[in-house]
Amino acid sequence: xxxxxxxxxxxxxxxxxxxxxxxxxxxxxxxxxxxxxxxxxxxxxxxxxxxxxxxxxxxxxxxxxxxxxxxxxxxxxxxxxxxxxxxxxxxxxxxxxxxxxxxxxxxxxxxxxxxxxxxxxxxxxxxxxxxxxxxxxxxxxxxxxxxxxxxxxxxxxxxxxxxxxxxxxxxxxxxxxxxxxxxxxxxxxxxxxxxxxxxxxxxxxxxxxxxxxxxxxxxxxxxxxxxxxxxxxxxxxxxxxxxxxxxxxxxxxxxxxxxxxxxxxxxxxxxxxxxxxxxxxxxxxxxxxxxxxxxxxxxxxxxxxxxxxxxxxxxxxxxxxxxxxxxxxxxxxxxxxxxxxxxxxxxxxxxxxxxxxxxxxxxxxxxxxxxxxxxxxxxxxxxxxxxxxxxxxxxxxxxxxxxxxxxxxxxxxxxxxxxxxxxxxxxxxxxxxxxxxxxx
Numbered sequence: 511x512x513x514x515x516x517x518x519x520x521x522x523x524x525x526x527x528x529x530x531x532x533x534x535x536x537x538x539x540x541x542x543x544x545x546x547x548x549x550x551x552x553x554x555x556x557x558x559x560x561x562x563x564x565x566x567x568x569x570x571x572x573x574x575x576x577x578x579x580x581x582x583x584x585x586x587x588x589x590x591x592x593x594x595x596x597x598x599x600x601x602x603x604x605x606x607x608x609x610x611x612x613x614x615x616x617x618x619x620x621x622x623x624x625x626x627x628x629x630x631x632x633x634x635x636x637x638x639x640x641x642x643x644x645x646x647x648x649x650x651x652x653x654x655x656x657x658x659x660x661x662x663x664x665x666x667x668x669x670x671x672x673x674x675x676x677x678x679x680x681x682x683x684x685x686x687x688x689x690x691x692x693x694x695x696x697x698x699x700x701x702x703x704x705x706x707x708x709x710x711x712x713x714x715x716x717x718x719x720x721x722x723x724x725x726x727x728x729x730x731x732x733x734x735x736x737x738x739x740x741x742x743x744x745x746x747x748x749x750x751x752x753x754x755x756x757x758x759x760x761x762x763x764x765x766x767x768x769x770x771x772x773x774x775x776x777x778x779x780x781x782x783x784x785x786x787x788x789x790x791x792x793x794x795x796x797x798x799x800x801x802x803x804x805x806x807x808x809x810x811x812x813x814x815x816x817x818x819x820x821x822x823x824x825x826x827x828x829x830x831x832x833x834x835x836x837x838x839x840x841x842x843x844x845x846x847x848x849x850x851x852x853x854x855x856x857x858x859x860x861x862x863x864x865x866x867x868x869x870x871x872x873x874x875x876x877x878x879x880x881x882x883x884x885x886x887x888x889x890x891x892x893x894x895x896x897x898x899x900x901x902x903x904x905x906x907x908x909x910x911x912x913x914x915x916x917x918x919x920x921x922x923x924x925x926x927x928x929x930x931x932x933x934x935x936x937x938x939x940x941x942x943x944x945x946x947x948x949x950x
Contacts, residue, residue, distance in 0.1 A: 527726040528719045530693040531684075532576055534583055540687075540718070541680040542573060542673055552671055559585050561620065563641050563648040565656050565665070568673030569763075571717030574651035577673075578622045581649065587618035594628035602636045610645045619646045626650030627659035634661045641667050675716030682711050684718050685725055695729060699738025702728075706746055713750035724749055764795075768803060771846070776811050780850035787846045797838050801827040804845050812849065813858035815930035822848055853930030861923040868918060875915035908942065910950050 533539045536546055536553055545552040555561055561581055566574040582589040590605060609619035621637070623629065640646045641664065648668065650656075656665055676684075685707050688694040710728070714721035728746050732739040767790055774782035790800060805827055808819040826845040830838040884894035899909035912919065926936035 526723070527688060527694060528722040531688045531691045531722065532579065533573075534580065536580060538687075539573060539576065539580065540684050541676045544674070545671055556581055556584055559587075561585060561587075561647055561649070563668040564650070565626070565660060565668045565670045566649070566651045566673055567656050567670055568653070569675050569716060570653055571714070571719040571721075572673045572676055573718065574673060575624055578624070578649050578651060581620065582622070585618075585620060587620045587647065588612055589620045589622065591622045591624070594623065594625060594633065597629075597633070599632060599636050602633060606636070606640045606645065609640060613645050620649060621646050622649045622651075624651045625653070627652045627654040627656075631661060634664055638663055638667075676718055677716075678708065678711045681714055681716075681718060681721045682707050685710060685721060688722055688725060695739075698729075700729060700732075700741070701738055702741040703743070706741055706743055709746065709750060768800075771800075772803065772807060772811075775807060775846060775850045776854065778850055778854065780847055783846050783850045784843060787842060791835065791839055791842070797830040797835050797842060798827070800842055801830045801845070804842070804849060807849055810859045811854055811856055812852050813855045813932065814935050815853040815855035815927065815932040817931055819849060819852050853932070855927045855929045855932050857924060857926050857932065860925070865923045868921065872917060875917060878912060878915070880911055881913050906945060908945050908949075910946070 536556065539546060544550070547553065556577075566577060568574055588609075592602070592605070605621070609621075612619055626634075637646070637648055638661070641648050648664070650660065650668070652659060656670055660668075682704075689700045689702070690696050706728075710721055710724050713724060727749055728741045729739055731745050731749070732741045733745075734740075767786055771783055771786040771790065774786055787800065791797070801823070805820070805823040808823040812819040823845050826838075826841045829841040879893050880895065880897045880899075882889075882894040884890045889895075897911070899911040901907045901909050914921065924939070926932045926939060928936065
């Protein structure tokens with residue numbers, strides 16, 4: 511037994527730093543004080559071993575797996591770690607049956623699934639009856655929005671706890687703990703400045719695992735002497751030349767940032783818009799996707815207030831197709847600046863939405879005969895085109911002919927604003943409506 515313990519000790523010391531210094535208790539855990547400060551619900555249920563089915567949702571490296579392991583250390587239940595990659599539905603059902611047998615003997619089973627979003631619908635469905643009847647307690651961890659990635663039935667039976675990106679101070683504390691930890695670098699004399707610790711924390715971008723991996727690389731590449739290990743700032747700079755961006759082109763952050771760009775432009779905040787655009791481009795987003803969204807914005811949020819907006823965005827769309835990144839970054843920036851500063855109107859968008867609602871909710875009446883074409887003799891005999899009035903023959907280019915389905919006559923969809931060029935359209939529309947009031 512003693513020899514086995516020594517092997518375990520060696521394995522511990524040879525594992526990555528992030529694994530070696532992983533917190534074992536809530537007191538050792540850094541960050542997430544909105545959930546884990548004394549008196550908070552999550553801390554209470556962990557400390558009192560009253561865990562129910564839970565989903566931990568947050569960005570990478572904020573402690574989701576660590577919290578699951580703390581629960582494993584604290585709980586008196588059987589704790590099973592499942593992988594979406596290695597677990598078939600057959601395997602899951604076998605484990606569930608074993609959990610039912612343990613429950614009959616009075617023992618609870620906690621199933622931990624890291625990256626639960628990688629389980630497909632059928633795999634998730636396999637857990638549902640056992641969560642429902644209390645045979646298992648499910649703990650899932652995910653970087654993706656559980657609203658989209660976890661089955662609604664499973665989600666409704668779980669409590670979702672949102673873990674936030676770690677603060678710089680949280681990560682600096684983690685790094686200092688690793689330097690002094692007996693399984694970290696506690697047996698070495700690590701010489702590193704607070705400025706360097708801050709630089710590592712900033713580079714990690716809220717990810718504790720990334721910070722600890724960087725520290726470990728810095729120590730391995732440090733200058734050694736009889737006095738210990740000195741982390742040279744010039745060597746450190748080579749390890750932190752580019753921040754690891756939190757971005758997933760098909761996931762939650764993708765939609766969060768494009769939403770931030772859209773709303774910044776809508777709010778005419780040009781600096782914020784350029785910033786969010788840059789975040790997307792630096793993270794490797796497809797420029798065509800961005801350009802397509804800008805074309806949409808030009809009509810949805812500007813419309814006829816500035817008719818040049820649509821022309822500029824379609825030109826930028828073509829430029830992105832022709833030359834791609836990185837050269838088209840300036841074209842996208844030009845479009846974003848133009849859209850941000852342009853007068854805003856959503857009158858075109860609202861007209862479309864109001865008309866769409868009528869199309870869906872009203873009877874789709876036949877096209878009035880007077881505005882139907884009559885290319886054949888039969889169609890003319892059926893009064894297609896009868897009483898059609900050709901507006902170009904009239905002095906004001908306006909007629910009294912009805913062109914709306916009878917049940918919707920008088921319905922209005924477009925309500926122009928006084929913004930930018932749209933005031934001209936408003937004046938013209940008012941003239942047309944006044945003409946009809948006089949002549950109809």
